[in-house]
Structures are given as structure tokens and as C-alpha cells.
Amino acid sequence: MKTLIIVSHPEFQDSITQAFLKTSQAELNDVTWHCLDEIYGSDPIDVQAERELLNGADRIIFQFPLYWYSAPASLKIWEDDVLSRAYTYANEEGHLKDKEVGIVTSVGYPKSAFAAGASQSFSISQIMIPYEALAKQAGMKFMKPLVIAQFGYSTDEEKSQLLVDYQMYLTAKYPFSFNERETWMIHQLKKLASGSMKNHQQELDLIIQELETGQDDLNDLKEQINLIRNKEED
Amino acid sequence: MSDNEEWTINQINELIKSQTSFINRSLLEGCERLVKEQAKRNDQSENEIDGRSWSPEKW
Numbered sequence: 001m002k003t004l005i006i007v008s009h010p011e012f013q014d015s016i017t018q019a020f021l022k023t024s025q026a027e028l029n030d031v032t033w034h035c036l037d038e039i040y041g042s043d044p045i046d047v048q049a050e051r052e053l054l055n056g057a058d059r060i061i062f063q064f065p066l067y068w069y070s071a072p073a074s075l076k077i078w079e080d081d082v083l084s085r086a087y088t089y090a091n092e093e094g095h096l097k098d099k100e101v102g103i104v105t106s107v108g109y110p111k112s113a114f115a116a117g118a119s120q121s122f123s124i125s126q127i128m129i130p131y132e133a134l135a136k137q138a139g140m141k142f143m144k145p146l147v148i149a150q151f152g153y154s155t156d157e158e159k160s161q162l163l164v165d166y167q168m169y170l171t172a173k174y175p176f177s178f179n180e181r182e183t184w185m186i187h188q189l190k191k192l193a194s195g196s197m198k199n200h201q202q203e204l205d206l207i208i209q210e211l212e213t214g215q216d217d218l219n220d221l222k223e224q225i226n227l228i229r230n231k232e233e234d
Numbered sequence: 235m236s237d238n239e240e241w242t243i244n245q246i247n248e249l250i251k252s253q254t255s256f257i258n259r260s261l262l263e264g265c266e267r268l269v270k271e272q273a274k275r276n277d278q279s280e281n282e283i284d285g286r287s288w289s290p291e292k293w
Contacts, residue, residue, distance in 0.1 A: 023257075024257070027257065157263075159260075160256070160259065160260040160263050160264070161260075161263075161264070161267075163256070163257065163260040163261075163264075164260055164261060164263075164264035167261075178271070178272075178275065181268060182268065182272065185261075185264065185265055185268050188261050188265075189261070189265060192258060192261065196255065196258060197249070197253070197258060200249055200252065203245055203248070203249055204249070206245065207242055207245055207246060207249075207265065210238060210241075210242045210269070211242075211265070211268070211269065211272070214269070214272040214273070214276060215272070217276055218272060218275055218276050218279065221276065221279035221280060221283065222279060224283055225279060225282055225283060225286070228283065228286045228287070229286075232286070
């Protein structure tokens with residue numbers, strides 16, 4: 001699966017959040033980091049080149065800080081230039097049909113502020129409706145947004161968890177069921193065992209074995225529970 | 235915590251200590267959370283099977 005991250009951030013050089021995310025994805029295979037402000041600045045967008053990138057991706061991520069409940073201007077300009085009606089609409093040329101689209105957005109308030117009655121009044125799901133509508137029109141699968149709240153105040157532990165959540169958001173099979181998270185983690189450990197942690201391969205292999213056994217056990221138990229439930233319903 | 239779970243967590247913690255890369259440490263910490271969640275779900279599922287198998291309605 002190929003993932004394209006379209007970053008929109010007018011101050012991308014100074015953003016500690018974007019620097020963290022860029023480093024977090026650097027070692028992943030089949031992931032392309034594509035920062036609009038860095039590539040184009042105030043130059044016109046190369047529509048053909050952008051469409052070629054989109055056509056080659058299975059998962060497209062729009063990544064931006066939330067500015068006035070929307071993306072910064074560079075993403076809106078990109079949308080208006082690249083996503084013409086014929087190219088995008090599922091019932092016309094439909095080049096984006098069946099691809100997945102995700103949102104990674106950073107916000108300056110705690111997540112709890114985005115709710116009815118809280119300081120921001122609206123949920124992230126409500127604020128992201130224009131992207132969900134776009135996805136629907138294009139025949140794309142809309143992924144639950146990944147929200148990064150007040151990154152500057154994050155502890156090391158929170159950053160560590162964000163790194164894993166972000167890598168998973170980019171590369172794991174969606175939706176992220178527990179079984180899928182187990183499979184994804186086993187895959188990452190195998191990569192470590194044959195790559196940067198090769199000197200700990202034996203220990204990693206044993207951990208992988210334990211995870212795989214736990215996954216099999218859990219799947220067996222779920223199957224048994226389903227059998228019992230079905231019998232109870234008979 | 236079962237012996238297996240405890241052993242796995244200890245192994246992961248030893249590996250975390252050995253790593254200087256933040257990416258590697260984060261993945262191992264993610265693995266630790268997953269092992270704990272997996273064990274919890276296994277326990278809950280076993281308890282559910284016990285509960286359903288011993289339903290007094292079936293006596």
C-alpha cells in the first residue's frame with residue numbers, strides 16, 4: 001500500500017509538530033512526504049505532477065494545523081486547482097475512487113475543547129465535514145481523523161504514543177481493529193529484527209512469538225464466544 | 235499478570251533500555267501497551283466464556 005502525505009503549513013520550517021511527524025515517518029516504506037508550501041511557495045501548482053502523485057497512492061493524507069477551523073490556504077488552493085470536477089467525481093473520470101483519505105490535524109486546544117458546550121463548540125468530525133463530503137463525492141473511504149492536540153505540551157510518553165499512532169495511521173490496514181493493530185506491530189518488530197535492531201534479533205523473535213500466540217488465543221476465544229452467543233440465540 | 239505476560243514485558247523493557255533511537259523505543263513501548271491490552275482482552279474473553287457456560291438458566 002502506498003501512502004501520500006500532503007502537508008499544508010505556511011511555516012513548515014518552524015513547526016515542531018511537522019518536524020516530529022516528518023522524522024516519525026522517515027523510515028517507513030511506501031510513504032511519500034509532500035509539503036505544498038515547501039515545493040510551491042507562491043508559485044503555481046503543477047496540476048499534472050500532483051495528479052500523477054495522487055494516482056499512484058492508495059491512501060492520501062491531508063496534514064495541516066487547524067487555522068480558523070479549516071486548513072491553511074495552500075491546501076485550499078491545491079484542492080481548487082488539482083481536484084477538478086471531472087478528475088474527482090466518482091461518477092465521471094473518478095480517478096480517486098476507492099482510495100482512502102485521512103486527515104492529520106494539529107490543534108492548539110485540548111481534544112476535550114472540541115465538543116458541544118465546550119470552548120470550541122463543535123467536534124472535529126463536524127469541522128471536517130467538507131473533507132468527508134469531498135471523499136464521498138470522489139468515492140473515497142474517509143478515515144477517522146488523527147488529531148494532535150497541544151503538541152508543545154506533550155510529555156515524552158505522549159510523543160512516543162503519537163509516533164506509533166501516526167505510523168499506524170499511515171501504514172496499517174483500515175479500520176484499525178485490535179487484530180489489525182496486533183498484525184501491524186508484529187510486522188514492525190520483524191522489520192526491527194532484520195534492520196536497526198538486528199543485534200537483538202533473538203529477543204525480538206521471542207516477543208514476536210508471544211504476540212502471535214496471544215493473537216491466536218484471542219481469535220480462538222472470540223470464535224468460541226460467537227459460537228456460544230449463537231447457541232444462546234437459537 | 236500471567237508468567238508469560240510478565241516475562242514478555244520484562245524482555246521489552248530490557249530492549250527499551252538498550253535503545254537510543256526514539257523511534258525504536260516508541261515502537262517497543264507501543265508493543266508493551268499492546269501486550270498488556272492483549273492479555274486483558276484474553277482474560278475478559280475467558281471470563282465471558284466461563285460466565286456464559288455457567289449460566290444458572292442452563293442448570
